[in-house]
Amino acid sequence: MAASSLFALIDDIATLLDDVALLSKAAAKQTTGVLGDDLALNAQQVSGVAAERELPVVWAVAKGSARNKAILVPGALAISAWAPWAVTPLLMVGGTYLCFEGFEKIAHKLLHSAAEDADEQQALRSAAMASEQDLLAFERDKIKGAIRTDFVLSAEIIAITLGTVAAATFAKQLMVLSGIAVLMTIGVYGLVAAIVKLDDVGLFLSRSKKAMVRALGLGMVSMAPGLMRTLTVVGTIAMFLVGGGILNHGLPQLHGLAPALAAQMGPASALAGLAVDGLVGLAAGAIAVAVFTLGQRLWRLAKGQV
Known part of the structure; x- marks a missing residue:
C-alpha cells in the first residue's frame, strides 16, 4: 500500500513537471520578442558609465529586475484570481510609459545639437572625475531609469506568460511564472554584461602573441562602439514597438488598422502589424x-517659477 502510494505520488509529480515544462516552453516562445527588446533597452540604459563600473551597474539593475519580478509574479497571480479585468488597463499604462520614454529620447536628440550633447557628456565625465559623489549620483540615475524600464517590460513578459497559462491550475501558474521570471532575468542581464564588456575582452585578446587571436580582439574593440550605438537605436525603436503593440492590443478601435494597411502593402503585408505598432507607439509617445x-x-506657472 505504501509503495503504491509512493509510486502514485511520483507519477503525479512527473506529470506536473511535464505539464510545467510544456507550458514554460510555450510561454518562452511567446515572450521571445519582448526578451529581445528587454536586452536592447537594458544594454542601452547601462551604457555611458565608467568601464570599471559597468558590471556593478549591471548587477545593481539585475537585482532591481529580480525585485520587480518578485512583485510582479504574486501581483499577476492575485490579479488573475480576483481582478482579471485590471490586466489590460495596467498594461496600457506601462505601454504609454514606454512610448513616452522613446519619444523623449527623440525629442532630446532633435532639440539638442551634437555639440550640446558632446558638451553634456564632457560635463558628466568631468564631474565624475572631479567628484566621486557626482559619479555615484550619475550611476544611481542610470540604475533607476533602467529598473523603471525593466519593470514595464517585465510586466509585459509576465502578462504574456500569464495569458499562456491562464487555464492551468494555480500551482502550474506559479511554477511557470516563477521559472520564466528567473530565466529571463539571468538570460537578459547575463547577455547585457557580456555586451558591455565586449570591448574589454577584445582589448585583452588584442594583447595576445597569436596573430589570429590578436586580430579577433582588435575586431571586437572596433565593433563595440558601433554595437552600442546600434543597440541605442534598436532600444528606442523597441520602446515604440512594444508600447504601441500594447496600446494597439488594448484599444479595439485600432484593431482594423493592421489588416487595412496589409491590404495596401502587397508582398510586405507581413510587416503591417509591426508598422502599425510603431506608428501607434510614436503617436502615443508624442502625445x-x-x-x-x-x-x-503649468506647474511652474502655478508655483511662480516661470
Missing part, C-alpha cells in the same frame, strides 16, 4: 510628451 511638458509648464 504623452506634449501632455507631460504642458503639465510641467
Whole structure:
C-alpha cells in the first residue's frame, strides 16, 4: 500500500513537471520578442558609465529586475484570481510609459545639437572625475531609469506568460511564472554584461602573441562602439514597438488598422502589424510628451517659477 502510494505520488509529480515544462516552453516562445527588446533597452540604459563600473551597474539593475519580478509574479497571480479585468488597463499604462520614454529620447536628440550633447557628456565625465559623489549620483540615475524600464517590460513578459497559462491550475501558474521570471532575468542581464564588456575582452585578446587571436580582439574593440550605438537605436525603436503593440492590443478601435494597411502593402503585408505598432507607439509617445511638458509648464506657472 505504501509503495503504491509512493509510486502514485511520483507519477503525479512527473506529470506536473511535464505539464510545467510544456507550458514554460510555450510561454518562452511567446515572450521571445519582448526578451529581445528587454536586452536592447537594458544594454542601452547601462551604457555611458565608467568601464570599471559597468558590471556593478549591471548587477545593481539585475537585482532591481529580480525585485520587480518578485512583485510582479504574486501581483499577476492575485490579479488573475480576483481582478482579471485590471490586466489590460495596467498594461496600457506601462505601454504609454514606454512610448513616452522613446519619444523623449527623440525629442532630446532633435532639440539638442551634437555639440550640446558632446558638451553634456564632457560635463558628466568631468564631474565624475572631479567628484566621486557626482559619479555615484550619475550611476544611481542610470540604475533607476533602467529598473523603471525593466519593470514595464517585465510586466509585459509576465502578462504574456500569464495569458499562456491562464487555464492551468494555480500551482502550474506559479511554477511557470516563477521559472520564466528567473530565466529571463539571468538570460537578459547575463547577455547585457557580456555586451558591455565586449570591448574589454577584445582589448585583452588584442594583447595576445597569436596573430589570429590578436586580430579577433582588435575586431571586437572596433565593433563595440558601433554595437552600442546600434543597440541605442534598436532600444528606442523597441520602446515604440512594444508600447504601441500594447496600446494597439488594448484599444479595439485600432484593431482594423493592421489588416487595412496589409491590404495596401502587397508582398510586405507581413510587416503591417509591426508598422502599425510603431506608428501607434510614436503617436502615443508624442502625445504623452506634449501632455507631460504642458503639465510641467503649468506647474511652474502655478508655483511662480516661470
